[in-house]
Amino acid sequence: MHPAPAAGAARKPALLVTEDGTTFHGRSFGADGETFGEAVFATAMTGYQETLTDPSYRGQVVVATAPHIGNTGWNDEDDESRQVWVSGFVVRDLSRMRSNWRSNRDLGEALADQGVVGISDVDTRALTRHLREHGSMRVGVSTVETDPEALRARVLEQPQMVGANLVADVTLAEPEVVPAQGTKAYTVAAIDLGIKSRTPYRMAERGCEVHVLPADTSIEQIRALAPDGVFFSNGPGDPAAADGPVALLQQVLADGTPFFGICFGNQLFGRALGFGTFKLKYGHRGINQPVMDLGTRKVEITAHNHGFAVAAPEGGTLDTPYGTARVSHVCLNDDVVEGIELHNADDALIGFSVQYHPEAAAGPHDASYLFDRFTQMMDARRTGQEGGR
Known part of the structure; x- marks a missing residue:
C-alpha cells in the first residue's frame, strides 16, 4: 500500500453549486481553482481512470455513485486517450491510500497534473437523487469561491449541452x-x-x-x-x-x-x-x-x-x-x-x-x-x- 500525500489532511474547502441553487460543501482534491460543466452521474464501481480519460465526457462534471474512489491509484496503462477530459470529478470518500501493483501515483496527483478540479466529502447519493429527479444540469465546483450565489451566477452563464458541437x-x-x-x-x-x-x-x-x-x-x-x-x-x-x-x-x-x-x-x-x-x-x-x-x-x-x-x-x-x-x-x-x-x-x-x-x-x-x-x-x-x- 502507498500512503496518502502529506498534504492530503490539509485539503482546501470546496463548494459545488448546481444551476438550480442546490449547494454541497466538501474538500478539494486534484487542482485548485474553479470549473464548470454539465453534472452527470456514473454508476461504475471501478474503472474511474478509464472514465476520466474518455473523451465522451468533454464538458461534463462526473459524479461517482460508488462511495469509495481512488483506492487503485493511477497508472500509465489504462488511459483511454491522451488526457483527462472531464471538467471536474465529484466523489464521496476519497481513498487515503492507493493499493495496486501497477499504480505509480494517486488519483489526486493525476488530476492536479492536468489541472482538473475535484471535490470529495460530498453526499453523492443525495446529489445523484437530485439529478435523477430534476435531470442533468449545469454545475460549478470551486476551491476559491465561498459564496454559493456568486458561484451559481457564473454557472448560469455557461452553455447548455443541447446544441453543443464538441x-x-x-x-x-x-x-x-x-x-x-x-x-x-x-x-x-x-x-x-x-x-x-x-x-x-x-x-x-x-x-x-x-x-x-x-x-x-x-x-x-x-x-x-x-x-x-x-x-x-x-x-x-x-x-x-x-x-x-x-x-x-x-x-x-x-x-x-x-x-x-x-x-x-x-x-x-x-x-x-x-x-x-x-x-x-x-x-x-x-x-x-x-x-x-x-x-x-x-x-x-x-x-x-x-x-x-x-x-x-x-x-x-x-x-x-x-x-x-x-x-x-x-x-x-x-x-x-x-x-x-x-x-x-x-x-x-x-x-x-x-x-x-x-x-x-x-x-x-x-x-x-x-x-x-x-x-x-x-x-x-x-x-x-x-x-x-
Missing part, C-alpha cells in the same frame, strides 16, 4: 494507424469523434489495420484507403449539432461500405438514416446497464456513456435510401434505443451500431462479439464482390 475539441489532428495483430485481413477507416484507445485495439486483435482519421475527413480520403469497413466512434456533445459527420456517413452508406458505429456513432447513424435524436433526462453512464438484443433475445450487461439517444420510429423500422433500418437493441431499464441495423434488399446486414461500449474499457465483456460481427460483415461483402466477378 467533436472538434477531441478529435485527433492527423491520421494515425493501428496495425493489425498478426496477419492483416482488413482495412478499416475509423472516424475519431472522441475514440477510446481500446476500440481500435479490439479491431486490430481481429486482423484489422485501423486508420484512425480526424472527424473532418472527406469521403475522397476514405475512398483512397479502399477500406473494407468504416467505423464511427463514441464522442461528446449533441448529435443534432454534428452535421458534417452525418453527411460523411451518408456518403459512406451510398458507397455500400460496411459500417459499424458505437455510442455517438450510433446516434449519427440514426440521423444519417432519417431517425431523430433527443436528450435524455439524466442519461446512462456506468458499466452495469442491461440491454436486450431483439434478434436473439439475449440480455447483455453493458458499459454506457450517453446523454442523448436515437428516437425510435413507430414499429421500430424505417425504409431509407440505403436499405431497411430497424431497432436491434433496447435498454431494459427504460426502453431507450441501444442499437440499429441496416439491411439491404436481400436482408443482408450492411451496417449496424450500438449505443453502448463493446470495447470493455472498463468492462464488461458481454458485447465483444460485435467486433466479430463487423469482420463477418466485411467478409460477406468481400465474398459477394468476388462472387460477382
Whole structure:
C-alpha cells in the first residue's frame, strides 16, 4: 500500500453549486481553482481512470455513485486517450491510500497534473437523487469561491449541452494507424469523434489495420484507403449539432461500405438514416446497464456513456435510401434505443451500431462479439464482390 500525500489532511474547502441553487460543501482534491460543466452521474464501481480519460465526457462534471474512489491509484496503462477530459470529478470518500501493483501515483496527483478540479466529502447519493429527479444540469465546483450565489451566477452563464458541437475539441489532428495483430485481413477507416484507445485495439486483435482519421475527413480520403469497413466512434456533445459527420456517413452508406458505429456513432447513424435524436433526462453512464438484443433475445450487461439517444420510429423500422433500418437493441431499464441495423434488399446486414461500449474499457465483456460481427460483415461483402466477378 502507498500512503496518502502529506498534504492530503490539509485539503482546501470546496463548494459545488448546481444551476438550480442546490449547494454541497466538501474538500478539494486534484487542482485548485474553479470549473464548470454539465453534472452527470456514473454508476461504475471501478474503472474511474478509464472514465476520466474518455473523451465522451468533454464538458461534463462526473459524479461517482460508488462511495469509495481512488483506492487503485493511477497508472500509465489504462488511459483511454491522451488526457483527462472531464471538467471536474465529484466523489464521496476519497481513498487515503492507493493499493495496486501497477499504480505509480494517486488519483489526486493525476488530476492536479492536468489541472482538473475535484471535490470529495460530498453526499453523492443525495446529489445523484437530485439529478435523477430534476435531470442533468449545469454545475460549478470551486476551491476559491465561498459564496454559493456568486458561484451559481457564473454557472448560469455557461452553455447548455443541447446544441453543443464538441467533436472538434477531441478529435485527433492527423491520421494515425493501428496495425493489425498478426496477419492483416482488413482495412478499416475509423472516424475519431472522441475514440477510446481500446476500440481500435479490439479491431486490430481481429486482423484489422485501423486508420484512425480526424472527424473532418472527406469521403475522397476514405475512398483512397479502399477500406473494407468504416467505423464511427463514441464522442461528446449533441448529435443534432454534428452535421458534417452525418453527411460523411451518408456518403459512406451510398458507397455500400460496411459500417459499424458505437455510442455517438450510433446516434449519427440514426440521423444519417432519417431517425431523430433527443436528450435524455439524466442519461446512462456506468458499466452495469442491461440491454436486450431483439434478434436473439439475449440480455447483455453493458458499459454506457450517453446523454442523448436515437428516437425510435413507430414499429421500430424505417425504409431509407440505403436499405431497411430497424431497432436491434433496447435498454431494459427504460426502453431507450441501444442499437440499429441496416439491411439491404436481400436482408443482408450492411451496417449496424450500438449505443453502448463493446470495447470493455472498463468492462464488461458481454458485447465483444460485435467486433466479430463487423469482420463477418466485411467478409460477406468481400465474398459477394468476388462472387460477382
